[in-house]
Amino acid sequence: MDRLLSHALILLVAIAIYVLASRQLVRSIRAFAVQSYVLAAVALIAAPKSEHPHHLWLLAALTAGVKGVAVPLALLGAVRRLKIRHDIEFIVNIPSSLVMAAIGTLGAFQIASRTFGTGEEQLKGALGAGMATILVGLVVMLGRRKIITQIVGLLIMENGVILATLGLTLGMPLIVEIGVALDVLVAVQILAIFAYRISNELPRGEGPPP
Amino acid sequence: MILVLVLLPAACAVLCLALPARWALAAHGTGAVATLVLAATLARQVLSSGLATAAADGTFRADGLGVTFAVVVAAAAAVAALSGMGSFETQGEAAPLARRYAVLASALLSALLATVLADNLGVMWISMELAAVLGAFLVGFRRDRGALEAAFKYMILGSAGLVLGLLAMSFVYKAGIQALGHGDSALSFQALKKAGPSLAPGTLRIALALAAAGYGVKIGLFPLHTWKPDAYAAAPAPVAGLLAGGAVAVPLCALLRFGALASAAGEGQLTSRLLVGAGVVSVLAAMILVVRETDLRRILAFTSVEHMGFAAMAFGLDPMAMRGGLLHLLANGTLKALAFSLLGYVARERGTSDTQRGPGLFGRSVGLSAMFLVTMAAALGFPPFGLFASELTVLRALYAGGHVAIGLVVTLSLAAVFGVVATGVLRVVFARSDESLPGARGSLADTAAVAVPTLAAMAWVGVAMPPGLWNQLLAVAREFAP
Numbered sequence: 001m002d003r004l005l006s007h008a009l010i011l012l013v014a015i016a017i018y019v020l021a022s023r024q025l026v027r028s029i030r031a032f033a034v035q036s037y038v039l040a041a042v043a044l045i046a047a048p049k050s051e052h053p054h055h056l057w058l059l060a061a062l063t064a065g066v067k068g069v070a071v072p073l074a075l076l077g078a079v080r081r082l083k084i085r086h087d088i089e090f091i092v093n094i095p096s097s098l099v100m101a102a103i104g105t106l107g108a109f110q111i112a113s114r115t116f117g118t119g120e121e122q123l124k125g126a127l128g129a130g131m132a133t134i135l136v137g138l139v140v141m142l143g144r145r146k147i148i149t150q151i152v153g154l155l156i157m158e159n160g161v162i163l164a165t166l167g168l169t170l171g172m173p174l175i176v177e178i179g180v181a182l183d184v185l186v187a188v189q190i191l192a193i194f195a196y197r198i199s200n201e202l203p204r205g206e207g208p209p210p
Numbered sequence: 211m212i213l214v215l216v217l218l219p220a221a222c223a224v225l226c227l228a229l230p231a232r233w234a235l236a237a238h239g240t241g242a243v244a245t246l247v248l249a250a251t252l253a254r255q256v257l258s259s260g261l262a263t264a265a266a267d268g269t270f271r272a273d274g275l276g277v278t279f280a281v282v283v284a285a286a287a288a289v290a291a292l293s294g295m296g297s298f299e300t301q302g303e304a305a306p307l308a309r310r311y312a313v314l315a316s317a318l319l320s321a322l323l324a325t326v327l328a329d330n331l332g333v334m335w336i337s338m339e340l341a342a343v344l345g346a347f348l349v350g351f352r353r354d355r356g357a358l359e360a361a362f363k364y365m366i367l368g369s370a371g372l373v374l375g376l377l378a379m380s381f382v383y384k385a386g387i388q389a390l391g392h393g394d395s396a397l398s399f400q401a402l403k404k405a406g407p408s409l410a411p412g413t414l415r416i417a418l419a420l421a422a423a424g425y426g427v428k429i430g431l432f433p434l435h436t437w438k439p440d441a442y443a444a445a446p447a448p449v450a451g452l453l454a455g456g457a458v459a460v461p462l463c464a465l466l467r468f469g470a471l472a473s474a475a476g477e478g479q480l481t482s483r484l485l486v487g488a489g490v491v492s493v494l495a496a497m498i499l500v501v502r503e504t505d506l507r508r509i510l511a512f513t514s515v516e517h518m519g520f521a522a523m524a525f526g527l528d529p530m531a532m533r534g535g536l537l538h539l540l541a542n543g544t545l546k547a548l549a550f551s552l553l554g555y556v557a558r559e560r561g562t563s564d565t566q567r568g569p570g571l572f573g574r575s576v577g578l579s580a581m582f583l584v585t586m587a588a589a590l591g592f593p594p595f596g597l598f599a600s601e602l603t604v605l606r607a608l609y610a611g612g613h614v615a616i617g618l619v620v621t622l623s624l625a626a627v628f629g630v631v632a633t634g635v636l637r638v639v640f641a642r643s644d645e646s647l648p649g650a651r652g653s654l655a656d657t658a659a660v661a662v663p664t665l666a667a668m669a670w671v672g673v674a675m676p677p678g679l680w681n682q683l684l685a686v687a688r689e690f691a692p
Binding site: 051111114115131134138141147150151154157158161164165168169172173174177178181182184185188189192 | 330332333335336339340342343346347350358361362365366369370372373374376377379380381383384387392393394396397412413416
């Protein structure tokens, strides 16, 4: 089980970095969906160790259902219906983003190992992986121009924070409610994308297709 | 009492849904005033007895910090609601918009009060998140391109801040588990603070740093303030007042709670340095950034960055300064709410809120000019109003504490911002221009009926603050200062 877990954690960070290095909008949305499934699997692995396993089951279902299916479908629908161009526009280019992500990842694992020493951590490695994912998500969010890519960055940050919380505490009280609240936040942002279309005006850097 | 206070605006929001637009605006205003009266009663009860009261199994708890912030939020909301009543058309096609504003603003007030009065850190976070969603709808209210862009910026930056705040909370919970065991008590501010010395300081250090970064975005401290000028310029005037006066103070309350926990665990020095550092940098940056702005709304947004930085700095110093900081938030919140609402009328009268263009206000409405001038003077820290007293208290504490360099920097920045804003305001009022606009004069009496009592109250706070209340604020400051 522990080996499965560490593979899953590596996969989670790797997917975040893949999104960071991706030039294709649709691919990064799909990658995010896969990341959500992996996160749901981590929550399921963690559940038996937790005080309240059913909270984590709910969280896993929520993550897989909302972030694995509904949100990616809505984002893909937005890309298709609003005819957003598929290539990603950068504020920070890929090599610099990767360097920032590498430094961030190392720092995250450093902080995680310093905070807890050895053997104390509940879900080995999840805190470091979660914080690394948050930082990579932050770079995606701040370093890309289109609002839809910024939302993907934010979603990756959210996955990271849930992972870090699992690693720190194996889920806290209200974790399900917090997960729902995060989903509401994203839902409103996706609504905002459609609102742009309703007003028939697109934000800067998001011109009509060529 | 606490639950009534939190649920009253929410009930008001539901009521507004069912009412016609004009009555919905009135209901929102009445609800906000009733909320203020309730908040003041609760604050008086808690501050004079020194005992916090709890509600709903300890999920909510009115402690000194919470009730003070509740009064700040409710006062700003009441002033914004009453003075902004004339900003919306209640007849014809625009009527549903007015009702939507009343519903959203009432609900936002409820979420803000729940945030400051929550004892459970998880409930605090969820309430703040709810407030962020409602705030985004209010910022994007006009639905044109600028408003939607501003709303999106507000939303995405705020969400990133909230995610970091959530991570900070996880770290606190981790420290709480080690000291208190699993369960709700490890998320209870009260229980955590009591267990302070047994919390792991290293974990709380990280939590505090994350909370400062996350909630710093929501407070709008430099360099995380970038959403502020856009949002306040795009939102309808009373919304900008509510956001700048009330909503920005709420994440500061959350940050102070994290700071109090870190201080309880023996990290008081870090808390103090963090708050003072972030505050001074914000004051300084606001001075530099405000110079190039010409739109009075954006200028006011930068003074908001300045004033929130000033308050954060005060909270990082000693209890005397913190007492000044609490008063500063109250005075700043109330006066900002009034200033933004009046600015809405001024912009309507002149056709723009730009300081470089448009006719002078004085030629169009002498009464509004006078009200606007006095309000802006008060919002800039002119005596005898509350802001002057609070700034003086904090600066005095700063110099008395031996922070002469910081004191000089802050004093100079305040003076410079004062100069920039005063120039802008005077230009708006006395500009000579040949542009002629169709007369769109609203009723002045309604506005004056709110502005005059508000200014009088602020003058009373500035000059004749009762010593009893002043001492009670010091007791709150002693409890929560790092």
